[in-house]
Amino acid sequence: MNDDTMKAQLLCVADSNWVLGHWYTVCMLNGRELTDFTSMAGIAEDKLGHTRALFRFMEEYYELPEYQLEFGRAVDQVHNMELLDAPPQGWADFILTLYLADVAIWQVENAVRDTDVAPVKNLLTKFGEEAYFHQLCIDGWLKALDDAERDDLKAALPGRLELALQWFDEPELKARFSELVFNKLAPIIDLSDAELAALPAGDRTSAWDALRRRPEGSAMPPRLWEAVVPTSEDALIARRPLAVSVDDNIDLFVKVRKDETEPQF
C-alpha cells in the first residue's frame, strides 16, 4: 500500500472516531436511563482513545511534532466522514447515525488491518475489540426503539445512508456494508420493494477530495469543530504544554496535492 494511502486511511478513521466520540459527549444528557449514560460515556472514552492512539502513533511513525494532528490542522484538513456533520434530529436519527458510522468505520479499519505494518495491524485490531461492545450497545438501542421512533428511523435512513455509502472508496466494502445494514435494519423497519429500490446508491455527485473522503472544500460545521477543538480562553490556557511544538506549516500530503506536476486522470 502506498504510504500516503495508508496515511490518509488512518486519518479518515482517526478523525471520524474523533467526531463520533463527540457525538456521544455532546448528546450525553439525552440518555434515558443509567445504562444509557454508562454506555455513552464508555463508548465516547473508547472512541476518543482510538483517535488519541492513532494520533500519537502517526506522529511517531511519520515523524510529525507531537500533537500536530490534534492541534496543528485547520478544519478543512480534517478527514472526518460527512455523515457526522449534521446534528441528529432525534433519538432515532441519533441511534441510526451511530450505527452507520460504527459499522462503516469498522469496515475500513478491518480492511486496513491487512497490512505488513505491525503496529497498525495491532492497533486496528484493538479498535475492533472495543467496537464490538459499541455495536452491542447500539444493537440494544435499535431493538428498544418504539413504533414512532421506528418511523423516524425510516424517514432518516435515505439521507444518512447516502452519506455513509459515499464514504466508501472500495466497491466490495461498500457492498458488504449495504448487506450488513439491510440485514440489521430489515427486522426493525419494514421496507417495501419500492422503498428499497428508492434508497440511495451513494454515488458521489460533487467534486470529491479522495484523501479526506468528502466533498472537496467541505468541512464539519463550526460549532461542532469548536466542541472538538475548543478555543475559548479557558480551554487555551489549560492546554497541556506538549502542544507547543505544533508547526502550522506542515502539509501532510505534499506529494499528492492536485496542483503538483503529476498528471490527473
Next chain:
Amino acid sequence: MSSDAQTTRDDAVEAAMLARIEAGEMFEDIDELSPRYREILRQTAEIASISEVSVLTWACTAYPTAPDIGAKVAVCATILDEVGHAYHQGILAEQFGVDVHSRAFKDDIKFIWTWPIMEVPIRNYIEFVVMQSMLDRAGLHWTKDLELHCSYAPYRRTLRKVNFEEGFHMRHGNFWTEFYWNQSEETRAMVQRSIDWIFPFGVMWFGKPDNLKTRPEQLKYKVRGWGNDFMRDKWLQSSCAFLNKLGADFPAEFDEETKKWRITMPYPMKYDAENYTWSQEQCTHDEYWQHSRKGGPMRPGAYERLRREEWGDKLW
C-alpha cells in the same frame, strides 16, 4: 393491638437489634434486620446512588473547556465511573425498595439530594481537576467509613468495589492540580482561584459538628463508624498536606503543638454560588444548612434536562 402495645413491641425489636449490633454482630441477610435498621440503610443507599447521578449533569459542564482529547477522556471516565457506581449501589438499594431510575428520571425533583457544590457549574477544566483532588478526597472518606464499619455486610462489599475505584479520581486530580500549578502563572492563578472556592466546601462536606447533633441513627446502628468531626479532620490533614506541598494558599495553619492543621476560616460561613465566593463572615450551622438546602444554580434545570431531549440545531 393498641398503638401503645405496638410501639412497645417495636421498641423491643429495635432494642434486640441494637443489642446484637452493639455486640459486634455482622448481618448477611436482609431478613435479619429490624424495620428501623432497614429504613436507615434504605435512606443511606438512596442518597448515595442518587447523588452520584448528579455528578453526571455536573461533570458535563467541564466538557466545553476540557482542552484536549486526554482531558475529555478523563471527564468521560469520571461520568462512567460515577454513574456506574450509582448503578452498582442501586442494585443494593433495590433490595430495600429504592427505585433509582424513578428517583432520577420520574419522581419530583425535590427528592434528588446532593452536595450543594454539585449544583454549581464547573467554570473550567482546571477547576475540574482541583475538585477531583479536594472533593473526591472528601467523598472517599465518607464511603470508606461505610466500607469499614457497616454492620450489614453486603453494603460493605458494595462499597469496597466503589472505593477500590474512586481512589483514582483523587490521584488524577492531584497529578493535574500539581501540573497546572507549575505550568504557567495563569494556570497557577486559576488553581488558586479554584482552591479558594472549593476548600471550604470540603470543610462543610461532613455535616454539622458532632456536638451539635443528637447521636445519629447511622452511628447507633453502626451503618457508619466515624463521626463527622473525625472524618472532617482526616480530610483536613490530608488536603492541607497536599496543598502545603504545592505552596498554595488555603485557610488553615499548622499547629506545632498538636502537629496538626487547623482551619483559620470563619466556620461556618455562607457561599455565593452565583459569584463563586464565600462571605468570610461566620454564621451558625443552622443558617449554613438552611442556605445550602435551597440548592445551587443548576437546580432544577439540570435534572429537568435529564428528562428532556434536545436535538438538531440546539446541539451544534
Next chain:
Amino acid sequence: MVVEAAKVEAAVGKVLDPHINVPLTEMGMLSNVEVSDCGDVDVSLVFPCLGCPAFTMLKENVKQQVQRVEGVDNVRVKVDWEASWDRSMMSERAKEYAAKSGYRI
C-alpha cells in the same frame, strides 16, 4: 555506570494501575525495558484500554520513578504499539486482589 534493567523494572513497579491499584508490572503493562551504555532508558508500556484516563499521568509517573534509578540519565516512556494486552498478562496475585474487591478478571 551501567543501569540494571531489573532496577528499572522495580521502579516501574512503584507505579500503580489507576483502576485496580496494583503495580503496573503485575498488571502486565510493562512491555519492554531497553538500557543503553550511556544511561539512556527506554520503557515501553502496553495499555489494556486505549481510552485509559490515566494515559499521560502513568507515562509521567513511570518517567519520574525511573529517573530516580542509579545511573539513569535520560528516560523515554513510550507506548508499545505492537503489543496487545491480555488478562493472562496479569499476575495471579493481582487477579485475586481484584476479585476480593468485586472485580472478576
Next chain:
Amino acid sequence: MSAPQQQPDQPQDIECPWCDSKNTELLSAYGPSVAEMQYKCLDCGQGFGWMKWERRLPEA
C-alpha cells in the same frame, strides 16, 4: 430500577467474586470502567464487575 435497554448476548455463567456462584446475570455492557461489564449475582444479590476483553470483533 428499570431493565437496561441493552441486554447483550454475552456469557451468563461468570463467577461471582463475592460468593463464587455461577448463577449470575449480565446487566450492562459498561461497568464503572470501560474494561468491565456490570453483572449481578442471583444468589447473593450483589453487583460485581467482569473484565470483558475476549478478543471478539464486530461482524465484517
